[in-house]
Amino acid sequence: MSALAGLIAAAGFDDGLPVVLATVDAAGIMSVAVAGTWPSGRPVTPDDRFYGASLAKQLTGAAAALLVRGRLDADAPLSAYLEGLPEWGERVTARQLAHHIAGLPEAGIAEAAVGGDWTEAAVTEYLGRRVALSYPPGTEHRYSNLGYILLARLVTKLSGKPFAEFVADSLCGGDAGIGFASEVAGFPQAAGFSSLPLTQGDGGLWTTAGSFARWLATQNRDPLHIADIVEAPGRLSDGTVVDYGWGLGLRRYRGKRLLIHGGSWSGATAKALRCPALGIAAVVLTAGGDMREVVGLADAALERVTPLPPPP
Secondary structure (H helix, E strand, O other): OOHHHHHHHHOOOOOOOOEEEEEEOOOOOEEEEEEOEOOOOOEOOOOOOEEOHHHHHHHHHHHHHHHHOOOOOOOOEHHHOOOOOOHHHHOOEHHHHHHOOOOOOOOOHHHHHHOOOEOHHHHHHHHOOOOOOOOOOOOOOOOOHHHHHHHHHHHHHHHOOOHHHHHHHHOOOOOOOEEEOOOOOOOHHHHHOOOOEOOOOOOOEEEOHHHHHHHHHHHHHOOOOOHHHHOOOEEOOOOOEEOEOOOOEEEEEOOEEEEEEEEEEOOEEEEEEEEOOOOEEEEEEEOOOOHHHHHHHHHHHHHHHOOOOOOO
16 A cells, blocks of 8 residues: 555545545655545546535636736726626725635525525626625625636636636646536536536636646746735735635645645535645545545645655
8 A cells, every 4th residue: 555545544534435635745756546436336546537626716816816917907896807796896806806805705605595506607696686795895804705706707808718718728738637617427526416516716626636736736836926926815904914815725834834725515525735835735635525534634645745854
């Protein structure tokens, strides 16, 4: 049994749960381990694409950050770019969306109000009800999926390309193992969803663990020159610092910045970690594992690839 497979076995997941773990060490070497079987009885393979849930937000944040270098004023009102929003479109900005401080209904509220499959059309209809803000923009930090759907729509509007195409062309380097998908029936994991996640930006990402680990390792090197945007913390109007960047939770690990994100949907749980200063990364994708076990596995994997300190 490989070291990573041993970590999966020790994590405490239910027998047979589809799980995949990928790491990248400081030398850039990737390792991948899988466990479990799909409902059809087929064993999980490293080539299987899992639902990344809210891990998608870091790609959305990166896509929007690319446009800040050109066509997007992050502090302009959304109404300067998008039509058909409620009146708060004249007060909310892209930067506020990115940091989850825009005042939009938090995660769970909009989804419950929509019911059924979470689709672009359902979100548009929901916003068309002239949904009110939950709090004045910039005064609180509350995680909202709606904000990242709107960021994806900004990317589409300003790039002139469908969001999934822009991400594939500008961020993923032609990697066929990662991307946003609107047709999900071909993914074995989708059969276990009680409702389908079909929006893009907040979710909608389907990826192999290896492809996502490559994405993490690439972003550690910052070839797009957007780290100063996506890694900057949010700030409320009273000066309070928010430990969330553009699709990235901001933490510390052994004195270095650690960039994290988790995600979940009915039938999917995921966690990703990367430390640019150490050049390491880890991602766990499961078909609905307990979040505590997923986080524990991701933490253990990161420890596994952390470079040893130099001898005294």
